[in-house]
Amino acid sequence: MTWIEFPIVAAVVYACWGGGSVLNLFSAKKQVLKVPSYLLMGLGCVLMVVFLVLFWQTLERPPLRTLGETRLWYATMIPLVGFLVEYRWKIPWLKFYCMALAAFFLGINLAYPDILDKTLMPALQSVWFVPHVIVYMIGYVFLAAASAAAWHNIYLDYRSRNSERSEAVGHYLAVLGFVFLTFGLLFGAFWAKEAWGHYWTWDPKETWAFIAWLSYLGYLHLHTEKVRKRNLQWYLGLTFFVLLISWFGVNYLPSAQSSVHSYQVN
Amino acid sequence: MQKQQNKPLETRRGYKEGILVAFFLVAAGWIIELASGGNGVAVPGWPVNGAIFAILFLIVFLVGIPLRKHELVVWLGGIPLGLSLISALAGLSIVGGIIPQDPEYGSGLLADLGLNRVFASWPFAFVCILFLLNLGFGFVQKLVPFKVSNIQFMLFHAGFWVAVTGALLGSADLQRLAIPLYEGKESNKGYDRALDSMVEMPFSVYLHDFAIEEYAPMLGLYDPVQEKFVQNASRAMLEVTPGLQVSWGDIEVEVLEAMPHGVVHGSGDPVPSDSASGVSFAKVRVKHGESEQTGWVNPQGPGIESNYLVVEQYALVLLTGTPKKFSSDVMFIDKSGNKKIATLEVNKPFEFEGWKIYQAGYDEKAGKWSTLSVAEGVKDPWLPVVYTGFFLIMAGNLMFFWQGMKKSSKK
Numbered sequence: 001m002t003w004i005e006f007p008i009v010a011a012v013v014y015a016c017w018g019g020g021s022v023l024n025l026f027s028a029k030k031q032v033l034k035v036p037s038y039l040l041m042g043l044g045c046v047l048m049v050v051f052l053v054l055f056w057q058t059l060e061r062p063p064l065r066t067l068g069e070t071r072l073w074y075a076t077m078i079p080l081v082g083f084l085v086e087y088r089w090k091i092p093w094l095k096f097y098c099m100a101l102a103a104f105f106l107g108i109n110l111a112y113p114d115i116l117d118k119t120l121m122p123a124l125q126s127v128w129f130v131p132h133v134i135v136y137m138i139g140y141v142f143l144a145a146a147s148a149a150a151w152h153n154i155y156l157d158y159r160s161r162n163s164e165r166s167e168a169v170g171h172y173l174a175v176l177g178f179v180f181l182t183f184g185l186l187f188g189a190f191w192a193k194e195a196w197g198h199y200w201t202w203d204p205k206e207t208w209a210f211i212a213w214l215s216y217l218g219y220l221h222l223h224t225e226k227v228r229k230r231n232l233q234w235y236l237g238l239t240f241f242v243l244l245i246s247w248f249g250v251n252y253l254p255s256a257q258s259s260v261h262s263y264q265v266n
Numbered sequence: 267m268q269k270q271q272n273k274p275l276e277t278r279r280g281y282k283e284g285i286l287v288a289f290f291l292v293a294a295g296w297i298i299e300l301a302s303g304g305n306g307v308a309v310p311g312w313p314v315n316g317a318i319f320a321i322l323f324l325i326v327f328l329v330g331i332p333l334r335k336h337e338l339v340v341w342l343g344g345i346p347l348g349l350s351l352i353s354a355l356a357g358l359s360i361v362g363g364i365i366p367q368d369p370e371y372g373s374g375l376l377a378d379l380g381l382n383r384v385f386a387s388w389p390f391a392f393v394c395i396l397f398l399l400n401l402g403f404g405f406v407q408k409l410v411p412f413k414v415s416n417i418q419f420m421l422f423h424a425g426f427w428v429a430v431t432g433a434l435l436g437s438a439d440l441q442r443l444a445i446p447l448y449e450g451k452e453s454n455k456g457y458d459r460a461l462d463s464m465v466e467m468p469f470s471v472y473l474h475d476f477a478i479e480e481y482a483p484m485l486g487l488y489d490p491v492q493e494k495f496v497q498n499a500s501r502a503m504l505e506v507t508p509g510l511q512v513s514w515g516d517i518e519v520e521v522l523e524a525m526p527h528g529v530v531h532g533s534g535d536p537v538p539s540d541s542a543s544g545v546s547f548a549k550v551r552v553k554h555g556e557s558e559q560t561g562w563v564n565p566q567g568p569g570i571e572s573n574y575l576v577v578e579q580y581a582l583v584l585l586t587g588t589p590k591k592f593s594s595d596v597m598f599i600d601k602s603g604n605k606k607i608a609t610l611e612v613n614k615p616f617e618f619e620g621w622k623i624y625q626a627g628y629d630e631k632a633g634k635w636s637t638l639s640v641a642e643g644v645k646d647p648w649l650p651v652v653y654t655g656f657f658l659i660m661a662g663n664l665m666f667f668w669q670g671m672k673k674s675s676k677k
């Protein structure tokens with residue numbers, strides 16, 4: 001599988017998620033639609049996993065180097081968190097936000113197609129490569145789900161509806177995301193020591209990862225301070241944008257010209 | 267606190283003071299930057315930094331524990347101040363994350379305030395010092411009286427304290443040297459960027475051989491007008507192998523022969539050679555509409571001119587593969603004549619007498635013919651302190667994960 005087949009796969013995945021979501025919404029009235037709706041949404045995820053595996057095989061290296069490649073992982077994993085939350089906490093709406101976000105990231109890949117490049121620069125050939133990036137991706141996935149929950153809570157709040165249970169879920173997702181973010185940061189430090197000689201050099205990517213980490217650290221402390229519900233949900237929802245800067249926004253900042261974290265090929 | 271629940275933060279007890287102090291620290295730092303002519307903070311080296319570490323440590327325990335109920339100590343170790351300082355730290359980091367951190371960058375107020383080296387500036391130092399007190403006092407609040415349920419909190423906060431204190435104070439004793447090595451030569455000198463001078467190392471390094479392994483060469487269609495490569499139909503970077511077919515619109519290219527290393531004698535066809543003397547060659551057939559041409563293409567090398575095929579307004583070129591691996595076979599020799607042989611490779615540093623030696627770079631213009639290898643020597647005596655902090659954080663982090671999972675299953 002290469003980027004040539006990607007648009008076809010993405011179209012089928014869109015159809016699965018879109019069709020499955022519609023069926024799922026109608027299944028509230030027609031029980032019989034429930035099973036096919038989950039099968040369809042699940043099929044979308046299975047297709048993504050299969051594409052990733054085959055893509056990895058073609059590349060002959062972990063598909064974690066370029067931003068386009070990391071977006072594939074993200075699009076694969078985030079709907080799974082939505083399903084996990086529904087399974088565990090009986091909250092059905094999060095999966096729709098998750099699939100929408102996943103579809104959005106697939107859309108970025110469609111709009112800005114990557115180039116298949118099997119090479120892996122020596123700095124990335126390390127045992128830390130896969131754990132560092134995967135742990136970060138999982139962290140991003142949880143935090144994206146947490147922010148989706150936060151937006152939903154803001155919506156519930158405007159409709160003056162109770163959101164206690166989904167606030168709790170948003171918080172758990174944020175805690176899980178923070179845990180993975182912390183591991184990602186530290187794994188990165190250990191790797192940097194082995195590859196570049198020092199665990200921390202205030203490289204722009206490191207700096208923004210630190211800012212994002214501080215932002216979620218702020219969230220955790222605001223949560224223990226029991227600030228006003230609505231404010232806390234706004235904070236959680238908006239903090240995700242800081243994370244997006246550290247993920248790919250950094251590349252567009254003036255400081256990025258000196259970054260050692262640039263693995264994109266033009 | 268419960269009563270304050272619905273009040274905005276800035277009107278709650280402790281927040282106004284926290285925000286004011288954070289502002290004051292940053293402002294005071296900038297005033298010092300302006301007054302001192304922009305030299306930034308120089309952390310004192312050993313043993314002064316060790317003494318500062320000990321003093322901070324003692325303040326946390328000897329002041330923090332007996333006075334832990336004192337209003338000022340409670341505030342110093344509290345969340346209001348903590349959140350104010352987290353914001354200040356994040357704010358300064360955003361400045362450092364947007365403005366290139368290079369003392370040569372920018373001029374005027376930007377340079378005078380030290381915004382091009384934020385992480386060595388006075389505002390950052392002041393915020394960090396108070397942040398460490400905040401973390402430390404927050405830690406002892408949970409230490410006494412001891413409760414098992416506070417272990418996760420303590421691990422996280424103690425780990426952060428140890429890591430940050432060790433990293434900040436230890437930066438003065440960190441030595442990073444760029445060591446230029448030439449094949450067949452021995453050297454005991456390294457360039458210290460912090461001092462901007464060559465310094466002598468306690469050992470010398472002899473470079474026996476520097477070698478680069480490359481990925482397969484790639485075909486590219488270059489557009490000299492647009493000054494860029496044209497994207498091929500397969501949206502892939504294609505490694506050259508016999509039988510490979512590539513197309514750019516209606517330009518079709520087939521690789522007939524590929525020679526990983528070759529040389530040309532006179533005007534004849536290339537002949538295979540060893541990797542040290544040759545470049546890669548590919549014989550290709552190009553079809554474009556009615557026209558067809560066959561020829562050799564190759565990148566430039568020592569004594570070898572590059573060859574390309576002209577197709578319409580484009581040039582079909584062969585690009586040298588990017589480096590897959592580069593390494594140096596070296597011998598370390600210490601003052602008493604002890605020798606050790608090693609291979610330096612990216613991501614595989616070698617330890618010698620308290621130093622970690624890295625493969626850093628080479629003469630990129632010369633590529634695989636480079637006889638220069640740049641190694642990096644790093645001595646960081648505070649690393650164990652920082653890593654102790656990291657491991658404490660990770661232990662706390664694991665507990666946090668477990669707690670989060672447990673809590674959530676209750677719901």
